Amino acid sequence: MSRTLFSFKGGVHPPGHKAESNTRPVHAAPLPKKLVIPLRQHIGTPAKPVVEVGERVLKGQLIGAADGYISAAVHASSSGVVSAIGPAVVPHASGLPDECITIETDGRDEWIAHAPLDYRTMTPADLRLRLRDLGLAGLGGAVFPSAVKLDPGATHPCPTLIVNGGECEPWITCDDVLMRTHADDILQGVAVMRHLLGSTEILVGIEDNKPEALDSMRSAAAKLDFAVEVVAVPAIYPGGGAKQLIETLTGKQVPSGKLSTDIGIQVFNVGTAHALARAVHHGEPLISRLVTVTGHVLRPQNVEVLIGTPMHALITLAGDREGTTGVLMGGPMMGMPMPDPEVPVVKATNCILVQSNELFPPLPKALPCIRCTRCADACPAVLQPQELFRFAKAGDFGRAQEYSLFDCIECGCCSYVCPSHIPLVDFYRYAKSEIWAREKEKRASDLARERHEFRQFRLEREKKEKAEKLAAKAQAKRAELAADPSASGAPDADAKKALIAAALARAQAKKAGVEPKNVDHLPPDKQHEIEEIEARRAKIRALARQPLEPEENP
Amino acid sequence: MPAPFVLDRSSVTQVMAWVLAALLPGIAASVWLFGPGILITLSLATATALAAEAAMLKARGYPAKPFLTDLSAIVTAWLLALSLPTLAPWWLIVTGTLFAIVVAKHLYGGLGQNIFNPAMVGYAVLIVSFPVQMTQWAGPLSLTATPLTLAQSASVIFGGDLPKAMLDAVTMATPLDALRTGLLQQYTVDEIMTQPIFGHYGGIGFEWLAGAFLLGGLALWALRIISWQVPLAFLAGIWLAAGFLHFFDAGRFGAPWFHLFAPSVMLGAFFIATDPVSGATTPRGKLIFGFGAGLLTIVIRTWGGYPDGVAFAILLMNLAVPLIDAWTQPRVYGVAPRRGKEPPA
Known part of the structure; x- marks a missing residue:
């Protein structure tokens, strides 16, 4: 069972630090007194709260409903009473609060009634809807709603399903431990994925620094009634990145700006497969996950944690130590510093990495770029990081885009190898956000300009129409006067008089028109005029809508 | 502080130090084959480069320590010194080094900004301006009747007071x-x-x-x-x-x-x-x-x-x-x- 592997360009070998946490047995974390469950734990529209403050909820009860197609529901991780619905600090580097539902737990951990799904008899659409309502989202870190990824669409068959057990980030071992202990469950989830995607080839990619996980997954795969190839891939960061794993296993590259499904490949994390199995075979929503608690703690380990558990409770469980300088969510290469150790564990929390000055010394001050191109050698996206840095620093965002800024996956390899210690990824994030902001601004100003231009056009046209109408009326009056023999003596003066009289009559009519009037009793000519005006307005409205519709935001 | 939170142990100083170390075999060979004159040239260029670097950093309002310790100025000095004739007069070495550091490096914006290799700019200036002095290469010791000692080399480089006949005896066309x-x-x-x-x-x-x-x-x-x-x-x-x-x-x-x-x-x-x-x-x-x-x-x-x-x-x-x-x-x-x-x- 040997498969020809391909290699991607670049990559780095940071110290793994896996052994610290992957040897201790997995326990469930104790039930906290308070659970803070953010409504936005996935990519897409945040969930909408469906409970009230003071309401008693059961474990697994829906508390935030999925809102739209790209969304996922959130559930109570344990039984208790909803004590608050509103902004609270969430695990995001910005430290900005976001909408959360807080539950005071009652310690009974009482489940709501739930039953397995018979996924083989359900229609795929119904099954996906159920999975969305069970809150499934990718547990590899990106937390994209799984139901969306399990919809191959009519035009994109996914013959290849890749299950990602790469876990290339240093320190993190939750996938490793999950594969060692729950290989059968993971593959049960894979069976559901295969069912929904219609995949014919299933590959599990695991880095070769996890021999136990490879053995466990291989023996579990041997028991299945369909073929699953468990492949050991070379341990190199970011080999567990979806694009890199795809290239390693298939030799194909995901085209820039497209999805892997465009080349018939879908990738799921092993944790997601496990959560899917729990959802389908037990009817359990995604209310807990395996989290690695490691770094500057006494007993680095993996813990089964309820979503909403404050991180500091887990740090205490693993044994907090003097000299803690910070807490990261995720690994040291792509992780996010936490604004507060009180923030809750969310679906995206794969690792809580406690920092100290010994393990993570403060980064040295940056020196100028010497264009040594170590970053370019390390870049798995084959970018020229030194040029992107130059453009980003100079504010030349157009040029940065031309040099494929948006193909950067922000893996951090460039910053890792930079001898000048330049925080390169930060410059790329800054350039990307500037470009997004400018595009948004441009769209808004384009819209405003179009509206303004159309208004100008409309005013002009109305003025012209009015003038034409007046001229026509005057012409008619003049013709009428000319035909009237009594006025033939002084046609010019009479015509003028007639015009004045007509104007006066119009003014009077207008004045009268201001008064509320029953439209039913209008003379037929007035009625006709109103109809004409209505028709014109409808046309203008249609015109006004036309140029804007294709502008619909993607 | 943003990700990544770990770095490999490389640094500009380390890169430059390796470059300097890799020049040592060449320097040793030069001493062995052409006499100790190169050591004087190297020292003089290094001192000039560091002084010029410090002065330029101060003038440009940059901190001296991180840039002096990055060793890049010494690399420039050594590359220039190794390109110069082994018995070139002192002022030639100083002029070339000054031009390399002040003009080719700092006036272009300092470390990382120079579009031309500073050492080669220094060399080009010297060979265009002082072609005669740029021929004072010590001949190989195996061909020289009376090899110069360190002190004699110093007196040639600093004094230039060697009689023409003697200078001709120790220098040679490359x-x-x-x-x-x-x-x-x-x-x-x-x-x-x-x-x-x-x-x-x-x-x-x-x-x-x-x-x-x-x-x-x-x-x-x-x-x-x-x-x-x-x-x-x-x-x-x-x-x-x-x-x-x-x-x-x-x-x-x-x-x-x-x-x-x-x-x-x-x-x-x-x-x-x-x-x-x-x-x-x-x-x-x-x-x-x-x-x-x-x-x-x-x-x-x-x-x-x-x-x-x-x-x-x-x-x-x-x-x-x-x-x-x-x-x-x-x-x-x-x-x-x-x-x-x-x-x-």
Whole structure:
């Protein structure tokens, strides 16, 4: 069972630090007194709260409903009473609060009634809807709603399903431990994925620094009634990145700006497969996950944690130590510093990495770029990081885009190898956000300009129409006067008089028109005029809508 | 503080320190083969470079410590010193170093901003301005009747008070000079090569010095401080261009091995053309950069006004770097190869 592997360009070998946490047995974390469950734990529209403050909820009860197609529901991780619905600090580097539902737990951990799904008899659409309502989202870190990824669409068959057990980030071992202990469950989830995607080839990619996980997954795969190839891939960061794993296993590259499904490949994390199995075979929503608690703690380990558990409770469980300088969510290469150790564990929390000055010394001050191109050698996206840095620093965002800024996956390899210690990824994030902001601004100003231009056009046209109408009326009056023999003596003066009289009559009519009037009793000519005006307005409205519709935001 | 939170242990100082270390075999060979004069040249250039660097940093309002300790000024000083004649007068060394650090480095914006290799700018200024003094090369000790001691070398460099006859006794035309002069006097290459200064491949002593630079350069490559593309392409450019000419008229053009085993070529290939700041950055660009520099070296040696062309060749290729880089961008992951489309320059 040997498969020809391909290699991607670049990559780095940071110290793994896996052994610290992957040897201790997995326990469930104790039930906290308070659970803070953010409504936005996935990519897409945040969930909408469906409970009230003071309401008693059961474990697994829906508390935030999925809102739209790209969304996922959130559930109570344990039984208790909803004590608050509103902004609270969430695990995001910005430290900005976001909408959360807080539950005071009652310690009974009482489940709501739930039953397995018979996924083989359900229609795929119904099954996906159920999975969305069970809150499934990718547990590899990106937390994209799984139901969306399990919809191959009519035009994109996914013959290849890749299950990602790469876990290339240093320190993190939750996938490793999950594969060692729950290989059968993971593959049960894979069976559901295969069912929904219609995949014919299933590959599990695991880095070769996890021999136990490879053995466990291989023996579990041997028991299945369909073929699953468990492949050991070379341990190199970011080999567990979806694009890199795809290239390693298939030799194909995901085209820039497209999805892997465009080349018939879908990738799921092993944790997601496990959560899917729990959802389908037990009817359990995604209310807990395996989290690695490691770094500057006494007993680095993996813990089964309820979503909403404050991180500091887990740090205490693993044994907090003097000299803690910070807490990261995720690994040291792509992780996010936490604004507060009180923030809750969310679906995206794969690792809580406690920092100290010994393990993570403060980064040295940056020196100028010497264009040594170590970053370019390390870049798995084959970018020229030194040029992107130059453009980003100079504010030349157009040029940065031309040099494929948006193909950067922000893996951090460039910053890792930079001898000048330049925080390169930060410059790329800054350039990307500037470009997004400018595009948004441009769209808004384009819209405003179009509206303004159309208004100008409309005013002009109305003025012209009015003038034409007046001229026509005057012409008619003049013709009428000319035909009237009594006025033939002084046609010019009479015509003028007639015009004045007509104007006066119009003014009077207008004045009268201001008064509320029953439209039913209008003379037929007035009625006709109103109809004409209505028709014109409808046309203008249609015109006004036309140029804007294709502008619909993607 | 943003991700990543870990770094490998590399630093600019470390890179520069390895470059300096890799120059040690060449320096040792120079002392062994040509006498201790080079040590004075190196020390003088280093002191001048550090003083100039400190003064410029102060003038530009930059902190002195991180930039003085990055060792980049010393690298420039050593590369210039190793390119200069071993018995060049002190003021020549000081002038060249000052020009390299003050003008070529700091007036362009300091570390990482210079579009030309500072050491080569210093060298070019000196050879254009002081061509006579730039010929005061100590001859190989094996050919010199009375080798100079360190003190004597110092008195030549600082005092210049050596009698003309004695100076003539210790200095000698370099093999490249000898070849050039001989060819101008209508001798054939074979006739010129019978002079005592010529050894197996290059000049006596000079070829060993070249070998020592090659050794240090290979070490830099093994340590991944430099990439293979530039040195290989540079040497290939020299060898192919010289070989092409030699093949057609062996009487008028030096052999490719002779051109290759000049110390300036090995120093240029592994230590100067590989300067990351002023060189090309893309893999294909590095090949073009190196090959062009090699080719131009032979062109200048053959038809130019100077005996050696490494410095001018590298400076000319420095000029072409933005163009080379723009046209040789590698294919980004997932991006279709561009065909015949103008690159984003």
